[in-house]
Amino acid sequence: MQRHILHRRLNNRFASLCLLTALAAPFTWAGDREDSQGDDDSGRVILTFSTVGDSRQDPVTPDPTTLPLSGQDSIWLQNTKGLSRIIRSVESQQSRLFFFNGDMIMGYGNAIVPANNTNVAGIVGSDLVKFYQQYAFWRGMVAGLMESGTYVVPVPGNHETQWKAGGKKAQAANEDAWRANMGDLILDNTRFLNLFGEQPANENVGDYRAYDNLATDQTKLSYSFDFHGSHFVIINTDPVGKDAHAPVNWLASDLEAARTRGIPHSFVFGHKPAFTYYYGATAIGPLPATPSGLDNDPVNRDLFWNVIEQYQATYFCGHEHIFNMSQPRLAQGGRSWQILVGSGGSPFDAAPTDTTINPQTDRTYAWATVKVYAGGKVRITAYGFDDQYGPTRVLQAVTTR
Numbered sequence: 001m002q003r004h005i006l007h008r009r010l011n012n013r014f015a016s017l018c019l020l021t022a023l024a025a026p027f028t029w030a031g032d033r034e035d036s037q038g039d040d041d042s043g044r045v046i047l048t049f050s051t052v053g054d055s056r057q058d059p060v061t062p063d064p065t066t067l068p069l070s071g072q073d074s075i076w077l078q079n080t081k082g083l084s085r086i087i088r089s090v091e092s093q094q095s096r097l098f099f100f101n102g103d104m105i106m107g108y109g110n111a112i113v114p115a116n117n118t119n120v121a122g123i124v125g126s127d128l129v130k131f132y133q134q135y136a137f138w139r140g141m142v143a144g145l146m147e148s149g150t151y152v153v154p155v156p157g158n159h160e161t162q163w164k165a166g167g168k169k170a171q172a173a174n175e176d177a178w179r180a181n182m183g184d185l186i187l188d189n190t191r192f193l194n195l196f197g198e199q200p201a202n203e204n205v206g207d208y209r210a211y212d213n214l215a216t217d218q219t220k221l222s223y224s225f226d227f228h229g230s231h232f233v234i235i236n237t238d239p240v241g242k243d244a245h246a247p248v249n250w251l252a253s254d255l256e257a258a259r260t261r262g263i264p265h266s267f268v269f270g271h272k273p274a275f276t277y278y279y280g281a282t283a284i285g286p287l288p289a290t291p292s293g294l295d296n297d298p299v300n301r302d303l304f305w306n307v308i309e310q311y312q313a314t315y316f317c318g319h320e321h322i323f324n325m326s327q328p329r330l331a332q333g334g335r336s337w338q339i340l341v342g343s344g345g346s347p348f349d350a351a352p353t354d355t356t357i358n359p360q361t362d363r364t365y366a367w368a369t370v371k372v373y374a375g376g377k378v379r380i381t382a383y384g385f386d387d388q389y390g391p392t393r394v395l396q397a398v399t400t401r
Helices: 002-013 015-019 071-076 080-092 120-124 127-147 172-185 189-196 248-260 298-310
Strands: 045-052 097-100 151-154 201-204 223-227 230-234 265-269 280-282 285-287 314-317 323-326 338-341 364-373 378-386 393-400
Touching (some): 071 080, 080 127, 080 364, 097 230, 127 151, 151 172, 201 248, 223 248, 230 248, 248 265, 323 393, 338 364
Parallel strands (some): 045 097, 230 265, 314 338
Antiparallel strands (some): 045 364, 201 223, 223 230, 280 285, 364 378, 378 393
């Protein structure tokens, strides 16, 4: 009870910090205009949404191109410059939804009641308060989107749920902190109505831990909804007791229900990739040296991807601070795409000196914008700019059914 009370008090105390960051006015470039490629007489765009993840800064190992860190980013642990530009771009592309695929904060602590709670230094220096401060700053950065026609949909990442000093294990207190700071977005029907004149349908935001035998309340950590004829699913890939695992049984049930309703497209968003993108190699082995995502448990990963393929879903993710688009089972006849956009501002996985597979895009701040057409087509376009903040360009584009 004490933990929940303190979460509520801190949520009120730091709410005002959401006003810290002002967004610049929208801008446009040629790539933002309605993409005629993929259009046909049967197709008008019925929904545009964008997605990215991983904007948190790292005070210990920042990307060398971001040095010296500003005083602001050193305190609030955000790549303000990179994320601000992506936000302006998403706004100018007139995306209606903006899915952020986790690691919006450095976090990685244990958001319990601080042991030293009798003086200001002990309280303010605690993991709990740091979580709330960082959440508040990030909320301030995205707040303008919510006022200009883009609804922000948050996805939990490992920096939100895990405790590094505790062995990089998810903590119930961190899940509580997520709900306290992101819960109002999941889902605010009144804001949907004010923005779009309609609410999401078939909302599924409750506690479904029993499907996958999870240990803690998963309310607003894994959830789903329908909007403009498409189905959207957010999954927690680091639940307590099952880090780096997807809630496969709940996801299968949820996607089956969407199919039964006749929903033609399902889009799934999680933090960790199902298939690690090995972006390079050294004399001693690949880069990265070990799996980064759900493939730490290949059996569970395969079960997860079986579901993605069965329902012809597209999976958007982050965690690796890099961009990549792939069809992991194309050689076996699979059609589903994994869209890796963990490139929202965090230190790039590929160092400037690394020899990588895709040097033109492996150190690019990138996001994906998706257009859903009335005729059934889906156009996924990845945009990005390099680590020197050069011109924005199209990195890759695919059309699916």
